[in-house]
Amino acid sequence: MRIFYLLFSLFIFCGPLNAQTVKIEYSGDPLPDKDRRDIEQFISHEVNFYMQFGLPDTLTLQLHVFEDRKEALKYLESINISLPFKANGLYSPKLQKAFILGREKGRERSLAIIYHELSHHFVREILGKFPPSWLNEGLSEYFEHCKVTKKGLRHTFTEYEQGRIRTMYMLEEVDLPTFLNSGHGKFMKRQATDEQYSYILAHALVTFWIETVPRDILKSLIASLQNKNDSSTVSERIDRVYPGGFPQFEKDFEAAYK
DSSP: OOHHHEEEEEESSTTTTTTEEEEEEEEEEEOOOHHHHHHHHHHHHHHHHHHTOOSSEEEEEEEEESSHHHHHHHHHHHTTTOOOSOOOOOHHHTTTTTEEEOOTTHHHHOOOOOOOHHHHHHHHHHOSSSOOOOHHHHHHHHTTTEEETTEEEEEOHHHHHHHHHHHHTTTOOOOOHHHHHOOOHHHHHHHHHTTTEEEEEEHHHHHHHTSSOOOOHHHHHHHHOOOOOOOOOOOHHHHSSSTTHHHHHHHHHHHHHH
């Protein structure tokens, strides 16, 4: 397997006195120049989003790309990393590194996975080692479903996902307090056994918070999650910051998707 390393600095200016420096270190199989340019352009939009929640002024992203999935799995086994299910990408909090486990499904799909996995790094930077699983995966799903346009990022919540959420409500499967307060193990178990339940519901929740809820309320929720002295559950924090409390949040979220 060919190995290469490439470093670039991306400067994003948000006002005359505020600059952000992002360094991406590429390793593994070489990416075409066009792919690297697209990644760098997309990451600039992700950085702009995460900056409002206190993203450090300077940070480094590590991206390891495999063309062949078998080679990827062999490598992960050699460094004692296992996959919880048949994932196409992986972010290692311990290594602070994103892995793309093969590009057999095509360029667009592999780029979307890259955007998903690198989002995990940004979430870790703003919320620490153990962010709520629904928010961590939901934000990654959100950016995975975005494309760059002349006006910025265009996000898509697919018809399948919309239908899946409606079915969840029809079957009375949605228990938001339990889902929001669940740990990573329960989150991933539900994802693996129930038709992508966890990722789709997390994606829907994050889409609601980003596209429907006023941004200052989302900032208040993130600030609450950043307070390590607060032992409140996620649902209790939402109850404090959302107008009308958690019951109103549940009603508004259900109305948005039904």
